[in-house]
Amino acid sequence: xxxxxxxxxxxxxxxxxxxxxxxxxxxxxxxxxxxxxxxxxxxxxxxxxxxxxxxxxxxxxxxxxxxxxxxxxxxxxxxxxxxxxxxxxxxxxxxxxxxxxxxxxxxxxxxxxxxxxxxxxxxxxxxxxxxxxxxxxxxxxxxxxxxxxxxxxxxxxxxxxxxxxxxxxxxxxxxxxxxxxxxxxxxxxxxxxxxxxxxxxxxxxxxxxxxxxxxxxxxxxxxxxxxxxxxxxxxxxxxxxxxxxxxxxxxxxxxxxxxxxxxxxxxxxxxxxxxxxxxxxxxxxxxxxxxxxxxxxxxxxxxxxxxxxxxxxxxxxxxxxxxxxxxxxxxxxxxxxxxxxxxxxxxx
Amino acid sequence: xxxxxxxxxxxxxxxxxxxxxxxxxxxxxxxxxxxxxxxxxxxxxxxxxxxxxxxxxxxxxxxxxxxxxxxxxxxxxxxxxxxxxxxxxxxxxxxxxxxxxxxxxxxxxxxxxxxxxxxxxxxxxxxxxxxxxxxxxxxxxxxxxxxxxxxxxxxxxxxxxxxxxxxxxxxxxxxxxxxxxxxxxxxxxxxxxxxxxxxxxxxxxxxxxxxxxxxxxxxxxxxxxxxxxxxxxxxxxxxxxxxxxxxxxxxxxxxxxxxxxxxxxxxxxxxxxxxxxxxxxxxxxxxxxxxxxxxxxxxxxxxxxxxxxxxxxxxxxxxxxxxxxxxxxxxxxxxxxxxxxxxxxxxx
DNA sequence: ATGAAAGCGCTAACAA
DNA sequence: TTGTTAGCGCTTTCAT
Numbered sequence: 001x002x003x004x005x006x007x008x009x010x011x012x013x014x015x016x017x018x019x020x021x022x023x024x025x026x027x028x029x030x031x032x033x034x035x036x037x038x039x040x041x042x043x044x045x046x047x048x049x050x051x052x053x054x055x056x057x058x059x060x061x062x063x064x065x066x067x068x069x070x071x072x073x074x075x076x077x078x079x080x081x082x083x084x085x086x087x088x089x090x091x092x093x094x095x096x097x098x099x100x101x102x103x104x105x106x107x108x109x110x111x112x113x114x115x116x117x118x119x120x121x122x123x124x125x126x127x128x129x130x131x132x133x134x135x136x137x138x139x140x141x142x143x144x145x146x147x148x149x150x151x152x153x154x155x156x157x158x159x160x161x162x163x164x165x166x167x168x169x170x171x172x173x174x175x176x177x178x179x180x181x182x183x184x185x186x187x188x189x190x191x192x193x194x195x196x197x198x199x200x201x202x203x204x205x206x207x208x209x210x211x212x213x214x215x216x217x218x219x220x221x222x223x224x225x226x227x228x229x230x231x232x233x234x235x236x237x238x239x240x241x242x243x244x245x246x247x248x249x250x251x252x253x254x255x256x257x258x259x260x261x262x263x264x265x266x267x268x269x270x271x272x273x274x275x276x277x278x279x280x281x282x283x284x285x286x287x288x289x290x291x292x293x294x295x296x297x298x299x300x301x302x303x304x305x306x307x308x309x310x311x312x313x314x315x316x317x318x319x320x321x322x323x324x325x326x327x328x329x330x331x332x333x334x335x336x337x338x339x340x341x342x343x344x345x346x347x348x
Numbered sequence: 349x350x351x352x353x354x355x356x357x358x359x360x361x362x363x364x365x366x367x368x369x370x371x372x373x374x375x376x377x378x379x380x381x382x383x384x385x386x387x388x389x390x391x392x393x394x395x396x397x398x399x400x401x402x403x404x405x406x407x408x409x410x411x412x413x414x415x416x417x418x419x420x421x422x423x424x425x426x427x428x429x430x431x432x433x434x435x436x437x438x439x440x441x442x443x444x445x446x447x448x449x450x451x452x453x454x455x456x457x458x459x460x461x462x463x464x465x466x467x468x469x470x471x472x473x474x475x476x477x478x479x480x481x482x483x484x485x486x487x488x489x490x491x492x493x494x495x496x497x498x499x500x501x502x503x504x505x506x507x508x509x510x511x512x513x514x515x516x517x518x519x520x521x522x523x524x525x526x527x528x529x530x531x532x533x534x535x536x537x538x539x540x541x542x543x544x545x546x547x548x549x550x551x552x553x554x555x556x557x558x559x560x561x562x563x564x565x566x567x568x569x570x571x572x573x574x575x576x577x578x579x580x581x582x583x584x585x586x587x588x589x590x591x592x593x594x595x596x597x598x599x600x601x602x603x604x605x606x607x608x609x610x611x612x613x614x615x616x617x618x619x620x621x622x623x624x625x626x627x628x629x630x631x632x633x634x635x636x637x638x639x640x641x642x643x644x645x646x647x648x649x650x651x652x653x654x655x656x657x658x659x660x661x662x663x664x665x666x667x668x669x670x671x672x673x674x675x676x677x678x679x680x681x682x683x684x685x686x687x688x689x690x691x692x693x694x695x696x
Numbered sequence: 697a698t699g700a701a702a703g704c705g706c707t708a709a710c711a712a
Numbered sequence: 713t714t715g716t717t718a719g720c721g722c723t724t725t726c727a728t
Contacts, residue, residue: 018483020705031715036707044713066482067418068705072720076415078484092643104466113479116464118452131461134414135366136426136484240647273649295440299588301621368721379699384723392697416721420704 009060019060027056039064070135078113079322080140082128084151092239092266094294095311096143099165102315103141110323119151129154139322141165141315146208161325163318167210167335175325176335177317181211184307184340185218188289189261192348193222195287197259201231203246203271205238205263215263215291230254238263243270251278259348260288265296268304272347287348302346310338357408367408375404387412418483426461427670428488430476432499440587440614442642443659444491447513450663451489458671460486467499477502487670489513489663494556509673511666515558515683523673524683525665529559532655532688533566536637537609540696541570543635545607549579551594551619553586553611563611563639578602586611591618599626607696608636613644616652620695635696650694658686
């Protein structure tokens with residue numbers, strides 16, 4: 001139960017008004033400077049004054065005006081998180097929620113407010129650029145940027161403290177937190193091959209992003225000279241329906257396929273449904289693995305072998321990187337790469 | 349391609365600094381007042397001055413400081429959207445993304461920034477209350493509040509312009525935008541019954557929220573005296589796994605069940621998987637319907653009959669309500685209830 | 697049509 | 713230890 005009163009102060013004309021430092025000062029019988037010192041936990045305040053001020057704050061229900069403080073401090077204690085995902089797609093991405101939560105947790109500890117900013121239309125991007133440069137935000141976390149992203153450019157132009165989740169190639173030496181998509185893809189493909197498969201294909205998505213192209217590269221790495229380009233099908237999105245479509249094509253082109261690396265769990269789920277509808281038994285006839293370790297993986301039957309993404313940690317680390325930059329600490333010297341273990345289940 | 353330069357202004361000591369109205373004024377050879385008038389599109393500015401100022405703005409790369417403007421205007425052109433969902437659960441809710449997008453679209457048109465605020469822990473709620481009262485936000489949209497929610501109380505205490513998505517019973521005459529959960533539940537249950545089912549059960553979730561209890565009430569309405577309490581199973585969440593659990597219990601208790609109203613599509617998907625695993629054929633042996641018309645519905649096999657929620661519209665309408673309140677227009681006289689048509693597919 | 701000047705609420709430098 | 717004062721960058725009277 002919160003006992004806070006947001007009473008404000010009654011003016012001579014009878015209207016209520018939000019209390020200001022001045023009201024507190026008058027009520028406590030001290031100066032505004034002293035009130036400010038208490039507010040900011042600075043030393044050189046007598047116990048007596050501090051007590052009087054605390055009482056006065058409670059009495060008039062004072063809450064500092066952040067805009068005023070921002071104006072003088074040149075900071076806002078708020079950090080933006082931009083997801084540059086087209087349209088409503090970002091809710092299909094199982095990681096974004098966790099990234100958001102991880103970032104929020106880290107910022108919350110440092111008493112920063114997370115502001116989730118949506119870039120849903122060109123107009124949004126414009127407004128966003130203005131917002132970023134308007135000084136309402138001290139730093140920014142950028143998720144799922146592409147190479148050549150206008151948001152990336154705007155942030156660079158503003159040199160706003162920023163951290164990327166993922167690693168587009170054109171962010172210079174900006175901070176980023178990523179996973180080793182290529183290494184993980186290589187590892188899970190190798191394991192899939194080790195289950196005795198000889199005709200392994202891939203449904204590759206989102207090749208315009210580092211995550212997508214890296215997963216494909218890892219797949220190629222793992223197969224080495226056994227790699228057959230015929231067994232790779234490219235689709236636009238990490239989605240269930242693109243998984244279905246990709247699998248249909250692959251099945252047409254190579255009915256003898258006995259292993260599939262799907263670029264995400266959602267893609268794997270779509271592929272699995274198509275395979276099963278075509279009478280294939282998983283994992284007996286075809287082994288299949290995904291990527292993300294999202295809720296899709298457990299909904300599959302049999303449950304999906306996949307790569308676990310530390311999404312919460314990605315968000316948390318990105319937030320911490322921004323906070324560190326804000327404190328003027330070492331700029332993380334580039335980026336951090338987080339572990340993403342393979343989770344082996346029954347689908348392969 | 350954006351030609352904006354965020355150059356700022358070079359100081360005597362050589363360091364770059366963000367340009368201010370004063371810099372623009374000097375550059376254009378006018379006063380700050382005139383610059384401000386141009387910035388705010390006010391009349392009584394000569395074409396000559398306006399042209400000089402526009403040029404100066406471009407030259408020095410001026411972007412207004414929102415904090416300063418907020419301080420004097422007492423508003424921020426930003427509106428918060430609070431989702432009070434425990435933990436990471438809010439990304440499981442298929443509607444929240446659309447609500448977010450709808451709200452963003454409406455606010456974007458009015459040149460407001462949407463700030464998505466997360467209430468993930470008690471500490472968050474505290475910080476949130478401070479944030480709301482800190483004047484960084486002009487109004488707020490509140491999603492999935494429960495009765496007695498501390499956020500609701502804080503907002504009421506601040507009398508911040510607010511609109512609820514959904515209709516908790518204790519929000520007084522605050523604005524809200526909702527669907528008629530009870531009516532829709534009644535309608536879809538009636539239709540399910542009309543397919544010739546005689547032993548119809550329900551998996552009821554989230555009874556601590558208006559949406560959950562209303563759906564149950566509608567179910568009871570529809571069945572009238574044919575209602576059998578034995579056929580209702582209560583589970584905590586609108587989730588796939590709670591759907592599975594609920595269906596197992598129901599199947600144990602009433603093996604002759606031939607119709608199921610699941611309180612959400614995710615619940616229905618869980619229930620459907622359990623039914624099929626138990627050898628029931630859908631819709632021949634058991635008819636099943638859901639609620640939400642989310643991506644779950646199409647992922648089911650056979651696809652799910654369900655109630656379409658106009659989630660985007662809910663977000664948009666809530667945003668518009670807040671904007672109207674901000675403009676001092678009629679406070680919407682309580683709430684709006686949006687249509688939610690039944691979508692009939694193959695599962696029943 | 698425009699300039700000068702007074703604040704919005706807060707912090708910080710300087711005096712005392 | 714405390715009070716005084718000068719801004720932060722902007723808008724907005726009130727003169728002119």
